[in-house]
Amino acid sequence: LHGARRYVEAIQAFQTMLSKLEYAPDIQTRKLCQQYIRPSEVEHAIRQVIDAQLENAPLRVLHTKTGLLCDRAAQISAFKESTEYKELLSSTIARPELRTERIKEVVRRNLQYAMLSHKWEEKEPLLQDIQGKSVYDSELDSVGGMTKLRSFCETARGAGYNWAWSDTCCIDKNINVELQESVNSMFVWYRHSTLTIVYLSDVPPSSKPGALAKSAWNTRGWTVQEFIAPNVILFYQSNWTLYLDDRTPNHKDSVAIMQELKDATGIDRSAAVAFRPGMDGAREKLHWASTRVTTRQEDIAYSLFGIFDVRPYVDYGEKQDKALGRLLQEIVDRSGDITGLDWVGKSSEFNSCLPASITSYQVPPCKLPVLPEDEMQLSVSSLRKTVTVDFASNVYTQLRNMSAPRFATQRLRLPCIAFNVREVRRVRGPAPETQFTYRVKADGLRSLDITTEEGSIRLPGQWSKASGFGQNEDGDASTSL
Secondary structure, eight states: OHHHHHHHHHHHHHHHHHHHHHTOSSHHHHHGGGGSOOHHHHHHHHHHHHHHHHTTSOSEEEETTTOOEEEHHHHHHHHHTSHHHHHHHHHHHTSSSOOHHHHHHHHHHHHOEEEEEOOOOSSOOOHHHHTTSOTTOGGGTTSTTHHHHHHHHHHHHHTTOSEEEOTTTSSOTTSHHHHHHHHHHHHHHHHHOSEEEEEOTTSOTTOOTTTTTTSGGGGBSTHHHHHHSOSSEEEEOTTSOBGGGOOOSSGGGOHHHHHHHHHHHSOOHHHHHHOOOSSTTHHHHHHHHTTOBOSSTTHHHHTTHHHHTOOOOOOTTSHHHHHHHHHHHHHHHHHOOOGGGOOOSOBOSSOTTSBSSGGGGOSOOOOOOOOOHHHHHHHHHHHTTTSOHHHHHHHHHHHHTOOOOEEETTEEEOOOOOOOEEEEEEEOOSOTTTOEEEEEEETTSOOEEEEESSSOOEEEOOOBTTTTBEEOTTSOEEEEO
16 A cells, blocks of 8 residues: 555656646756656546457456455456556556557456356345455355355455356346346356356365266256356365365366366367357267256256357246247347257247257267268269159258258248158058157158157148148148148
8 A cells, every 4th residue: 555655756857847747938848748758648548448448347356355345436446446457557657658568468367357167055145145245354254155255255265366257156147138147148258257266065175086977067968058157267176275286277287187077078178278158069069968957947058158158138938938949049040050959858838849848958969970072972883773853953952052040039941952752651650659659751751750749740832622631720731630
């Protein structure tokens, strides 16, 4: 504090000197002003860098030294009161040009933050519990989960961070706008954190390899993005010592830890280290989340927003079925990726082509085998005996001219080619007591077996009294069998 006051006094004296030089009677003296930058210009330049640094940072953070919860205005104010800020300001005004790189480095070092990833316990400190108080105050001893929060702040401070963020108390969940922005921005916040600290409350000290794989942390929905989004991550045991005493600066560089997590989650090191949000490989990402659980059922879909780089609205109370449906609709409509239609389970009320639950993606993604060249030629040769050249040419043209899938207002429109159905008959399936299996024969296709728990299937077709075809409720021609 004493040092900061001295900087303030020096800056004020420097400002006074510049004013006198500016209004000096001789030109030579006035030209001396050009060798320096006005404090107001430097402050403006620093503020621009601060704003850029905070653009991808959380809305609220904990000050690890004071234990106080700060919004962005309080965070900026604390930085401006620091000796580092005063030193930066005074050293910059005494030079003929702005040292932009120096400003960026000081701002980055002071505003960088650590994020907490953990499994929520039955009781956790909320924003209302700590607002206006220091997390280090003894009056908060009775608040559930306070020991974990304090230890996190102390660990972050010991690692050199002034700021720390926890999802328990750094979001005002009573403000809908803030909650919406936080859910949609959380992936970005973890990505831009300098360190993410993973606390494993169920991994005791001096655990052997394999304890991390068994941790409940691997079963939670939000921890998928909390694992793949950060660039630097460290795993801590229940007593806040490093897992396996692994001193690697970044546990994503630890071969042993990454292999253990791959075995437990199916997420390999390349995905964890080089992950980029987007809709590529949608089915695999859905598979990662398929065994996860969340306290609020909608969160299993919301926790994937950042992974797919989408920003739908958050509506707690809509249930998992609709939340997941809206996410999948967004993926198909924006990317054309329909691998999310590869699932097994109960269908959704949002749209029957979609699953009602994320658990429907537990079956690994379907991967079509790649035919060797000789087998491909053999298949082509066999087709010459069963279909005409005109038929094959027509199919090829239709495939080439197909439009992209569209999905909006809960209606899925898929490009398709119609094949005339010649025969549909019921056959004995793998579980005849509970399921119905139908064998469909169509021109130009191999026989297709359809197994369902329902007693009938509906196929698209044209209106025909002889065939029993009619219009379904969506206005599409169909037949029930």
